[in-house]
Amino acid sequence: MAARLATLSVMLAALAQAAPQAHGPVVCLEPDTKYQGYDGIGVSEAFQRSLVLHELNTASQNLALDYLFSNISGAGMTILRNGIGSSPEDGFDHMKSITPTAPRSNSSQLNYIPLPRNDEYQVWLSYQAIARGVNYIYADAWSADGYMKTNGTEIYGGYLCGVTNTSCSTGDWRQAYADKIVRYLEDYRALGITIDYVGFLNEPDLSTPYASMQSDGQQAADFLKVLYPSLKKAGLQTQIACCDGSGWEQQRERLTGIEAAGEDHTVGLVTSHGYSSLPSTPFATPKKTWITEWSTFDPINYDWYTSEGFQSDGLTWANHIQQAFAVSNVTGFLYWWGAANTTDNQSLLFVNNTAEVSVTKRLWAHAHFGSRFIRQGATRIGTTVTSDSTHSLNVTAFANTDGTTAVQVINNGNDTETVTLEGFSAHRKGGAIHTYLSNQAHNLTRGNAVTQSGGRAVAQVPGKSLLSFVV
Template identity: 65%
Template sequence: MLTKIAAAGLALAAFSRAATVSVDPHTEYQTYDGTGCSEAFQRSLLVHELAEDSRNEVLDYLFTEKGAGFTILRNGLGSSPNQPFDLMKSIAPKAPASNDSELNYIPLPRNDQYQVWLSKQAKARGVNYIYADAWSADGYMKTNDTDTYGGYLCGVYNATCESGDWRQAYADKIVHYIQDYADKGIKIDFVGFLNEPDLSTAYASMQSSGRQAADFIKVLAPTLEEAGLDTEIACCDGSGWEQQRERLTGIQRFHQAKNLGLVTSHGYSSYPGAPFQTKLRTWQTEWSTFDDLNYKWFTSEGFQSDGLTWANNIHNLFAVSNVTGHLYWWGAAEKNNTNEGLIYINTTTNEVNPTKRMWAHAHFGKKFIREGAVRIDASSGSASLNVTAFANTDGTTAVQVINNSDDAQHVALDLPDLKGCSVATYLTNEDNDLTEGTANLGKGGKKAKAMVPGRSLLSFYVSGGH
């Protein structure tokens, strides 16, 4: 058996060989807006149907520091003429007499599939941004006369319809929707009019090129302004990074980027890569996985739904693609075999089961990073470590260290002016969910040292004195 002195000597020797994580607070990158999720397609209804204790558990997991700490909520702006489960009903489901006629508005159906209720609950728990996005215009406004299976908005480039140009009517509907929410005390900060416009799907969908998106933006922007709304336009939720890049390039070429407030993309068809050529906020607004049901942090099969996989996905979004915000698809959903939710719920038994993917998101949520934080330079000498760092406006610093190797690694955090600081650590892996610890500041307090187990995510949180 090792003596205490010998064991201490081995520990010091290990730290002397520690991988150094170097953080430079003077090298700044993008500003952080937050992380988030959606409960569109009536998943907000499912959450509402839970018993009160279970319902609050889900909401706290999603929107407080007890869980993911999301600060962005993405709602679905409906286009369906009816609302069986899994559809989002329009506020103007019946076609008017003509494209120039006033739309036949109805009150928000079922409080917008309980998205009004969810928005209020999210805001009460500290959500900063509400993003409303339409998957399609109403069918009578489109070339294919249905809100499903793609088709184009009548009146944009190369989309001529016998019924005329429906761009103004669609813009008016979007404004009316924003005003409906305002009447209920909810400000919609960003609004989108497309979802995955490069695809035609059996659910609500509408296709668009960048030029066609520009054709609508130049109608929507003045309509918002004339209504006295400061909601900013988002576009275009491309199904993948390169699909979105193509549409953004078209919008820029046709001089409508000036009317955008937010660039949005998904992570499906092409993995997020090099940053977009824009100074606008950039959010990855939908991404999920579709493999077998999985609660695990790491599997030898390497499932895309593993918690560790999502830790690396989020790291790459911020550190490589320079996003200012990241949103997973559904926050909470019924248990199924597609891994579309971060939390699985059962409205019959009131069970609430978070996945390890949710805990991966928590390391990039408001427990550690607040709105207005700036990503700062962070690097390591180890090929198996992915590291990111964020400086908060209150002087605290968060550093995420992902160990992708099987072996534990000793890490020394090199951050200027650590002396006098408190450095807490938070560990997530197969056996831990944000388990709190304390880093060893070492001799002279120049470096904060900790051990990161294999296949794990460890966050350093530096406060006080720094």
């Protein structure tokens, strides 16, 4: 009897080794279920934060740039958003216009000047970012020049003269504004920099004490009728982005208005921010969609997890980014500033004087969705999560064109979960399945999943953590 029991024991052990059983959540990849494409993640250094970066000493400058754009040591960002200036002067926190002085009339030649101070060092930053792998440059104007607007100033809202429901004694300034944008794009082209997308509004639902211009959907369409043919006439391939609403629903209103006016064909990229209303159901458009700005303003926070739902925690931003891709079907996600000399959480890196660079955990949340793991041309694919225990997982997966797959698993619960990944065997090229962990103690720490037979891999995902599988 003892011998038989021993033999049975050996057989059961062999069976268990050949067909291991999952002891926690099982994530199954569905590579045949395809969603939107992927453009990347990004940041801005508008309002002279490019100048702040430029003033760092060389070592700190390279460190900050690599943190943001390197796909080897940093977040691997692939999108840079620059600001098109509208200010008549270039004091700090202003973006000086290339047409700072009003012409004689709305039909006169604009008084162009060269890009002020290297476009507040955004030209220099564009070169640096492209050299580190950035694929897209997006140039956005917060406002037209004050003399083109109903209120006569670049600040406190106002409307572009010539659009619906405006009446300006100086006439219609739509063509002049379009001409200025064309010249700006040509200035960059002459320097060897292609601007892929250009916007003419920023948070047009708000009036702010800094550069701002208001517009509803019909009024945006009124300008698109002028800007679109102006770009074509100039031989520019730059596509128009619109409209950087302050929140998801504010942007939806403007997009709906543009569609109702029949000008949606002129828009190449739909853009929104995440402030006034959170990203939710996708926009009813076939256009690519980016969240082009979002941040938080509470006192400086370097932590991954402080308390449930704390707005500046790294974990909070990991969920924001993931849900934007998974729920709102965005193809790109941009935080506000990448690096800045600020006293709140508007940036991912804090710089001080000429040398100090401090990194927040929010940067590493972005890195999981950057080009270190997800390549240009990737497609988001389906995932299902099954479990034999209670868990709090959010999961996304992106299939790259080179056959690799990146899977992001966020554990919002308190307990460690043993996560089994399935469904990748037919697409795997061989080699170890690497994992990358970020939480309070780890910043993209590399490890290896335990690969099992039958197309499975198992890894531990601690509570309040983000772990990426790279297959």
